[in-house]
Amino acid sequence: TTQDRVRIKKVEVxxxxxxxxxxxxxxxxxxxxxxxxxxxxxxxxxxxxxILLYSKLKKTVVLTRQFRFPAFVNEHDGMLxxxxxxxxxxxxxxxxxxxxTEEETGYRIQEVRKVFEAFMSPGSVTERLYxxxxxxxxxxxxxxGGGLEAEGEEIEVLELxxxxxxxxxxxxxxxxxxxxxxxxYAKLHGLLD
Numbered sequence: 274t275t276q277d278r279v280r281i282k283k284v285e286v287x288x289x290x291x292x293x294x295x296x297x298x299x300x301x302x303x304x305x306x307x308x309x310x311x312x313x314x315x316x317x318x319x320x321x322x323x324i325l326l327y328s329k330l331k332k333t334v335v336l337t338r339q340f341r342f343p344a345f346v347n348e349h350d351g352m353l354x355x356x357x358x359x360x361x362x363x364x365x366x367x368x369x370x371x372x373x374t375e376e377e378t379g380y381r382i383q384e385v386r387k388v389f390e391a392f393m394s395p396g397s398v399t400e401r402l403y404x405x406x407x408x409x410x411x412x413x414x415x416x417x418g419g420g421l422e423a424e425g426e427e428i429e430v431l432e433l434x435x436x437x438x439x440x441x442x443x444x445x446x447x448x449x450x451x452x453x454x455x456x457x458y459a460k461l462h463g464l465l466d
Contacts, residue, residue, distance in 0.1 A: 278302040282310070292318035317399045322370040323358035324405040325455035325464075326380060327435070332465050334438050335378050335409055336452065338429040339420070354431065354441065355449045358402075366403035374407070378430050379418030382407040388458060393450055404455060406464060435465050
């Protein structure tokens, strides 16, 4: 097993200002049996969940737009169009995504379905993301959404035809990985058919 091929030698916390950045030195046994000492940094922000809200009736999806500073400092205007998402904190993935959906979009979702899990940046970030889909209905809109002001969130809620959202991937207007994955999942699996 891989567990038998990894020996942790030293773990150093480089920062725990917001989440935890660690520098780990470990021995790794290659396929040829030889051991090598390696050092890697990992950023641990916990696991998260994301959901694509869709309406079969209207053939639409609900996405959000919000400012993301890391995108801004990497030659983007920072305003990303995304699927609703959040960190689990102490919740299980389904509880988390139901809460986030209501906070960010204003919709209370009756049924959610987990479709897959993925590591989004496994070279350095420990986060596992749980991907969900859920159908929304106008009668389940409880508020305007917009996120939590206490968390500094200022979220715009977008309702778009699925085909328009997919076209936004081609133009670069949607460039968030989790969002691209869920929109393509919806198309591949005929979610709105």
